Amino acid sequence: xxxxxxxxxxxxLLGLLPGRPGLAALLGRLSDRLGRNxxxxxxxxxxxxxxxxLSPAAPQVxxxxxxxxxxxxHRFPWIRNLVPEFGVSSSHVRVLSSPAEFFELMKVSWxxxxxxxxVSFPSLGLLPSQHTITVDCLESTLEKSxxxxxxxxLKVSILLDFTRGSRGRKNSRTMLLPLLQRFPEQVRVSxxxxxNLRGLLRLLMPERFNETIGLQHIKVYLxxxxxxxxxxxxSDSYFTNRQDRYxxxxxxxEVADFFTELVDAVGDVSLQLQGDDTVQVVEGxxxxxxxxxxxxxxxxxxxxxxxxxxARTRQQLLHAQTFHSDSLLTQEDAAAAGDxxxxxxxxxxxxxxxxxxxxxxxxxITETLLTEAERxxxxxxxxxYFNLTQAYMDxxxxxxxxxxxxxxxxxxxxxxxxxxxxxxxxAAYVHIxxxxxxxxxxxxxxxxxxxxxxxxxxxTFHAKGLWLYLAGSSLPCLTLIGSPxxxxxxxxxxxxxxxxxxxxxxxxxxxLHQEQEQLYLRSGVVSSATxxxxxxxxxxxxxxVTPLIKNFF
Numbered sequence: 001x002x003x004x005x006x007x008x009x010x011x012x013l014l015g016l017l018p019g020r021p022g023l024a025a026l027l028g029r030l031s032d033r034l035g036r037n038x039x040x041x042x043x044x045x046x047x048x049x050x051x052x053x054l055s056p057a058a059p060q061v062x063x064x065x066x067x068x069x070x071x072x073x074h075r076f077p078w079i080r081n082l083v084p085e086f087g088v089s090s091s092h093v094r095v096l097s098s099p100a101e102f103f104e105l106m107k108v109s110w111x112x113x114x115x116x117x118x119v120s121f122p123s124l125g126l127l128p129s130q131h132t133i134t135v136d137c138l139e140s141t142l143e144k145s146x147x148x149x150x151x152x153x154l155k156v157s158i159l160l161d162f163t164r165g166s167r168g169r170k171n172s173r174t175m176l177l178p179l180l181q182r183f184p185e186q187v188r189v190s191x192x193x194x195x196n197l198r199g200l201l202r203l204l205m206p207e208r209f210n211e212t213i214g215l216q217h218i219k220v221y222l223x224x225x226x227x228x229x230x231x232x233x234x235s236d237s238y239f240t241n242r243q244d245r246y247x248x249x250x251x252x253x254e255v256a257d258f259f260t261e262l263v264d265a266v267g268d269v270s271l272q273l274q275g276d277d278t279v280q281v282v283e284g285x286x287x288x289x290x291x292x293x294x295x296x297x298x299x300x301x302x303x304x305x306x307x308x309x310x311a312r313t314r315q316q317l318l319h320a321q322t323f324h325s326d327s328l329l330t331q332e333d334a335a336a337a338g339d340x341x342x343x344x345x346x347x348x349x350x351x352x353x354x355x356x357x358x359x360x361x362x363x364x365i366t367e368t369l370l371t372e373a374e375r376x377x378x379x380x381x382x383x384x385y386f387n388l389t390q391a392y393m394d395x396x397x398x399x400x401x402x403x404x405x406x407x408x409x410x411x412x413x414x415x416x417x418x419x420x421x422x423x424x425x426x427a428a429y430v431h432i433x434x435x436x437x438x439x440x441x442x443x444x445x446x447x448x449x450x451x452x453x454x455x456x457x458x459x460t461f462h463a464k465g466l467w468l469y470l471a472g473s474s475l476p477c478l479t480l481i482g483s484p485x486x487x488x489x490x491x492x493x494x495x496x497x498x499x500x501x502x503x504x505x506x507x508x509x510x511x512l513h514q515e516q517e518q519l520y521l522r523s524g525v526v527s528s529a530t531x532x533x534x535x536x537x538x539x540x541x542x543x544x545v546t547p548l549i550k551n552f553f
Contacts, residue, residue, distance in 0.1 A: 080349070082364065083352075084258060085315055086252065087344030089342040089343075089346065090505035090508040093511075094250065105228065118222040121221075123167070124171075138187075142154065156188065157263055162192060190270040190273070191279060212553065215494045217490070225256045230482070232246060247501070270288070304357060308352065346508060362484060370401075375400040375471065376402075384462040386487075393439075409455045411455060412459055412460050428546045431538045433526070437451055464482075475506065482498020488550065493552075
């Protein structure tokens with residue numbers, strides 16, 4: 001029954017994609033593979049080369065009357081059938097380009113936050129700069145709140161990963177304990193523990209290695225009604241010389257409400273840090289690694305999906321009312337009534353992936369985007385850790401769009417120069433990259449699918465996401481940005497969240513285009529000669545071990 005849960009879930013969701021028989025057929029085929037190990041190397045079936053013919057152009061989707069955007073405003077109305085749709089003005093969206101910008105924005109945001117600082121990331125860094133950006137800023141904000149003439153109901157919610165946040169004697173828990181002890185009523189620290197690390201495996205797995213079983217990997221930083229979505233953690237290199245991606249959604253209360261509720265939901269199914277450095281389960285919740293795994297995952301699925309579904313329903317009702325009233329009022333009437341809200345030209349879609357809880361929304365939407373991309377469209381896909389799932393590789397190699405895939409050269413891989421076994425991880429990624437490149441060449445796809453390696457002296461590379469350029473367009477209309485890496489861990493093991501941003505606004509499209517160009521300008525195109533370089537030589541034992549461990553990183 002458990003093995004069949006994935007396919008059943010997919011088929012249920014296929015009903016949410018009306019008017020797309022070709023897509024439904026393809027997703028049906030993909031759903032049949034969910035019960036198996038999708039990432040083991042297997043012989044490529046002949047239908048891969050015919051994939052463009054198996055997904056004919058679908059008829060126009062009929063928008064429900066309660067949707068946010070009128071029919072035809074943008075090309076991706078089907079996304080709202082799975083997730084909430086938030087319409088915003090593009091003037092509220094700002095794309096950051098550097099760690100320094102991210103650091104300064106975080107400092108300012110902590111300082112001015114007055115109602116609800118809510119943050120989610122795997123763990124805190126241990127250097128003074130990380131202490132300043134989190135603990136010191138939070139402490140100052142809490143003190144101001146309590147000393148105010150009219151104290152606010154300020155609540156601070158921090159969601160971390162249990163294994164990574166507990167690593168070593170000095171760790172995220174010990175850094176946050178003084179804050180929790182001083183402000184027990186205002187501060188909540190939740191530590192997510194994967195249900196897959198339990199029993200004998202939990203006892204035997206040493207620190208660091210136990211993190212490969214599954215992490216809380218969501219990176220969201222929320223201050224009042226503004227949200228920062230990124231792949232960056234709160235540690236020193238992410239503020240200085242580790243390249244990532246970042247988007248600032250300023251004064252977007254509905255989006256902020258959603259991510260507050262999402263972090264609260266994951267927090268409710270996590271362990272709660274106490275002032276004496278012990279942890280407790282929320283009352284009435286199944287323990288993540290001591291309790292029944294199936295019961296825990298079922299409860300967690302319900303808690304998170306309730307957030308997604310209630311937000312989706314809420315947005316549909318809100319926009320139905322908005323468009324009904326707009327149809328009865330002219331712009332002059334609305335202005336006279338005091339409604340100065342600009343019409344939305346940008347749409348935000350939160351994409352959640354929590355495979356341990358059988359939540360696969362991000363996976364479905366990403367695969368659908370790759371499938372639906374038309375001939376002549378360009379997809380720029382970037383990941384700091386190139387280890388695509390087999391399904392993603394099949395779609396890249398078998399669909400119609402042109403791909404430019406940006407990945408880290410060995411020297412800018414975060415594990416480059418690490419001690420012990422971790423030091424061989426960059427070589428493992430080189431091996432995976434070479435295998436994929438050979439497959440591209442064997443299919444004669446070198447012109448359509450191009451690999452590029454990012455390199456920058458003294459820096460590491462951690463950016464992830466994609467930009468979609470429609471056929472004939474010089475600017476992207478859609479981007480994915482957040483925590484997923486498009487690899488096995490992101491899809492199957494970790495908790496992930498990103499957003500799809502769809503925009504009709506040329507200025508925001510230009511921001512996204514410039515972001516993409518800045519990253520790709522620091523890269524070189526991969527060719528056969530690339531793998532002849534001394535830094536690309538992979539030891540035999542690494543080649544032998546990589547297939548056995550690639551599903552853990």
